[in-house]
Amino acid sequence: MDEDEPTGSMTDVSISLEGPRPKRPRMNYDDGRSFPCQEDGCDLSFKTAQALKSHHKVKHLGQLPFGCTNAGCSKRFGYKRNLQHHLRTCKPSTAPDESSTSVVAKATGRAYVGQEKRVLQCPWTGLDDDEDVCLHVFSRMYDLRRHLVAAHGVDITKDAS
Helix, strand or coil: CCCCCCCCCHHHCCCCCCCCCCCCCCCCCCCCCCEECCCCCCCCEECCHHHHHHHHHHHHCCCCCEECCCCCCCCEECCHHHHHHHHCCCCCCCCCCCCCCCHHHHHHCHHHCCCCCCCEECCCECCCCCCCECCCEECCHHHHHHHHHHHHCCCCCCCCC
């Protein structure tokens, strides 16, 4: 062979799949944690002095500096990330103002979340028989009217007043 020619081609390259692939090194909790908690019974250690200080305030002194800002919610948290997680699901307890409620919120039902449900009992009583009482309950007048027509043959029209 000539020295200028390559010794192999791309088709000669083979990948060996024999043997296990080397694992990535895992983080060892003993590595680099030079700030151990000094409280009795607490075996935790931290990478930074600030992390140790925050742990001590929250876990051992019970300080909860981060409070929910929503009206009606009095939950408090020791860590800001826990408050942020809570705020994603916590909603203000005040009912939305009727004028500020969007059409989309009304159409999807979000405007009515948290409001007390209306209970409309079917007024049907079988006048001939006391046992023939309808126990159906509805939250919308529209559904009650449909039920009265379908189940009892009574057609009630909506008043225009």
